[in-house]
Amino acid sequence: MQKLGSLPNSPLEAIDQLKTEMDQPVWENRLLDLMKLAANNDKNVWAMIYQIIREADSGRLSWGYHKVLLSGMVYLLAYVGDSKSYRVLVNYVKSLDRTIPIGAMELISDLLPTFPELDIRELFSIASNTDELKSAFGVLALCKLNMENRLSEEEKSSLKTFLTEYKNLKYYLNDTIELTLEQLNETDSSDMLSELDGIML
Structure with missing residues (x-):
């Protein structure tokens, strides 16, 4: 099994690393790790989550090319399941100004x-x-x-x-x-x- 290294503290650098990992065997473990960190209110992980939403809003992350990453974030938010996660998800939908797949x-x-x-x-x-x-x-x-x-x-x-x-x-x-x-x-x-x-x- 591929060893899971730490993500960079910079949200943008972390996202770049996730892009390279999302189609690799390490992805499942990475996502599980991020879920636990987010549930424990890790500041770096939440900064990255907010940045991912901004990137998705702007189209720099798209469901066409980054489906695994974006769907992973949806699962992560559902896993955390608190009011903050709910608001992130609903606000993402409310701010959508570009088509996403059904x-x-x-x-x-x-x-x-x-x-x-x-x-x-x-x-x-x-x-x-x-x-x-x-x-x-x-x-x-x-x-x-x-x-x-x-x-x-x-x-x-x-x-x-x-x-x-x-x-x-x-x-x-x-x-x-x-x-x-x-x-x-x-x-x-x-x-x-x-x-x-x-x-x-």
């Missing part, structure tokens, strides 16, 4: 339910964004949360109303939306049956 959005929205601190209203706000990219993320995240049964009855009702009229011409979300609406309708039906059972009893 797979990248699905990865982020899939991992979102692992965070204890979720701002559902904020996700509805993102889903309502006129920017189709940000909107798609909000929709995917809400659909995932519904699947995970993390929404209140009121939130489910709001999601059903929202999805019924939702259109996104840039990202194909029809299958996800149809599945979610089916689940929401099934929930409505089972609730109605429960109420009827209660009345009959």
Whole structure:
């Protein structure tokens, strides 16, 4: 197994090293090490994480060329799982001004339910964004949360109303939306049956 050396203290130099490691056998161990350091609030690691987000925002790091590195950072933030990590991830999505693959959005929205601190209203706000990219993320995240049964009855009702009229011409979300609406309708039906059972009893 390749020996894991220390990363440079400079965020940019550390990122350069990660770029060379991301397709190497050492990457998995590197990521695990970074996860532990980030969870322990290591200042250098967090400085690097913030720099990676800035690099991704600017396009210097792209999902096309640096998918392993960027997805690794998403997993890292989910592993840490605190409010700071949540904000980094959500703010990244909110500041997006360039197209990213649907797979990248699905990865982020899939991992979102692992965070204890979720701002559902904020996700509805993102889903309502006129920017189709940000909107798609909000929709995917809400659909995932519904699947995970993390929404209140009121939130489910709001999601059903929202999805019924939702259109996104840039990202194909029809299958996800149809599945979610089916689940929401099934929930409505089972609730109605429960109420009827209660009345009959």
